Amino acid sequence: MNLPNKTLSHLRCMECGNTHDLNEPVYVCGKCGGLLDVVHDLETLRPYISKEIFDSRLGSLDAPYNSGVWRFKELVFPGIADEAIITRHEGNTGLYTAPKKLAAWTGASRMMLKHEGENPTGSFKDRGMTGGITHAMLVKASSVLCASTGNTSASMASYAALAGVQALVFFPYGNIAMGKLAQSIAYGAINVQVKGDFDASLSLVRQACPEFGIYLLNSVNPFRLEGQKTIVFEMLQQRRWKVPDWIVLPGGNLGNSSAFGKGLYELYQLGLIEKMPRIAIIQAAGAAPFYQSYQENFAERHAVKANTIATAIKIGNPASFIKAKRTLSYTNGVVEAVTDQEIVDAKAMVDSSGIGCEPASAASVAGVRKLIQQGVIQPDEDIVAVLTGHVLKDADTVINYHAETLESLNSPYANKLRVIDPTLEAVESLIRGEKMPTR
Numbered sequence: 001m002n003l004p005n006k007t008l009s010h011l012r013c014m015e016c017g018n019t020h021d022l023n024e025p026v027y028v029c030g031k032c033g034g035l036l037d038v039v040h041d042l043e044t045l046r047p048y049i050s051k052e053i054f055d056s057r058l059g060s061l062d063a064p065y066n067s068g069v070w071r072f073k074e075l076v077f078p079g080i081a082d083e084a085i086i087t088r089h090e091g092n093t094g095l096y097t098a099p100k101k102l103a104a105w106t107g108a109s110r111m112m113l114k115h116e117g118e119n120p121t122g123s124f125k126d127r128g129m130t131g132g133i134t135h136a137m138l139v140k141a142s143s144v145l146c147a148s149t150g151n152t153s154a155s156m157a158s159y160a161a162l163a164g165v166q167a168l169v170f171f172p173y174g175n176i177a178m179g180k181l182a183q184s185i186a187y188g189a190i191n192v193q194v195k196g197d198f199d200a201s202l203s204l205v206r207q208a209c210p211e212f213g214i215y216l217l218n219s220v221n222p223f224r225l226e227g228q229k230t231i232v233f234e235m236l237q238q239r240r241w242k243v244p245d246w247i248v249l250p251g252g253n254l255g256n257s258s259a260f261g262k263g264l265y266e267l268y269q270l271g272l273i274e275k276m277p278r279i280a281i282i283q284a285a286g287a288a289p290f291y292q293s294y295q296e297n298f299a300e301r302h303a304v305k306a307n308t309i310a311t312a313i314k315i316g317n318p319a320s321f322i323k324a325k326r327t328l329s330y331t332n333g334v335v336e337a338v339t340d341q342e343i344v345d346a347k348a349m350v351d352s353s354g355i356g357c358e359p360a361s362a363a364s365v366a367g368v369r370k371l372i373q374q375g376v377i378q379p380d381e382d383i384v385a386v387l388t389g390h391v392l393k394d395a396d397t398v399i400n401y402h403a404e405t406l407e408s409l410n411s412p413y414a415n416k417l418r419v420i421d422p423t424l425e426a427v428e429s430l431i432r433g434e435k436m437p438t439r
């Protein structure tokens, strides 16, 4: 069924309501600098959107409908021609039932894990990047720029190479996880360390893009958030559209938190879901400005100097602050903060369950545990925690945790590397010592 030949989406400023055409290369309001939303004409689109249509594409072998983003095209970028889409068949990530031991550790009786680390470059950023790069090509960009703690750059470098445009990345100085940096170098981006933290890099990107005519691919770009909405769409589809009580996710720059709220609200308006789940946004205690503001009922917008082992959420002044606040109001949401110790312990539990994730992702699981302990989440509620990145992204943290060499952190769940002589006696005493089951 072909969509009607009319304008199906436009950009609208959250602050002043000013609108822009989708063909303009803008990411913030031309009038006031506020954040833009991609607004879809849901009334016109309504007959073209249903669970059945989305489900019918699940067996698709061909691009773009074999992508876990573009399967939901009518709610992502309805007006784009299929041939114009830059895709790596992203999405289609696993939804696991948490193994008993892991669930018990959090106190939950029913927890599922949506593993966004199973995307092509190992994080959910690919879902946003396919939307962002597709729009970049639509407006004929020749180069793209982002500030990144590592995953955005890995994703952008990959999709830019695929589309044939030059990628430029600004990293914060120091503290980049090796797996992420390696990807960005491998995919051919121009990689630069900017003397300052992530927030300084992002601020520089926002000045440099309009100045030099480079396309901006940080999550202030609203087309990224349209792609990231599909994390919840796909998760609901995998649950046969049964809405959970809670969706729990880590919050750094708060792009994902913003995307989840917008996507759920659209599904609700269209009648594809009959109730809204509650969203819990989990920040690292050393990078928790949104949590601080939440605790004060948003009397003030905080910014901090960020410090946490979870580098993907080491962000002191979240760009999508206001949109994430909107998510809280749409979903009766909550915000919590977890310490680095809680993060690395939760990560050790997720990892040893066989599923594995990077540190920032484990904030979700640490958050579930904390919110159950506090009585905010009930143990018998239906919970989905989002794992945002792959275990191999930050191998250093894994090795150091298990070697008990993480600075000022303990390793209660350490799995030590052993060394033996190459003799059968040594193997025998190892097996005895470990009480390892044998025949």
Ligand SMILES: *Cc1c(COP(=O)(O)O)cnc(C)c1O
Binding pocket: 123, 124, 125, 151, 152, 219, 250, 251, 252, 253, 254, 255, 256, 257, 312, 313, 358, 360, 361, 388, 389, 390
């Ligand atoms: C980007 C990222 C986050 C944080 O997402 P925001 O949208 O910035 O809040 C969390 N975890 C991982 C692995 C990420 O790559």
Ligand SMILES: [Zn+2]
Binding pocket: 013, 014, 015, 016, 017, 018, 029, 030, 031, 032, 033, 034
């Ligand atoms: Zn405006």
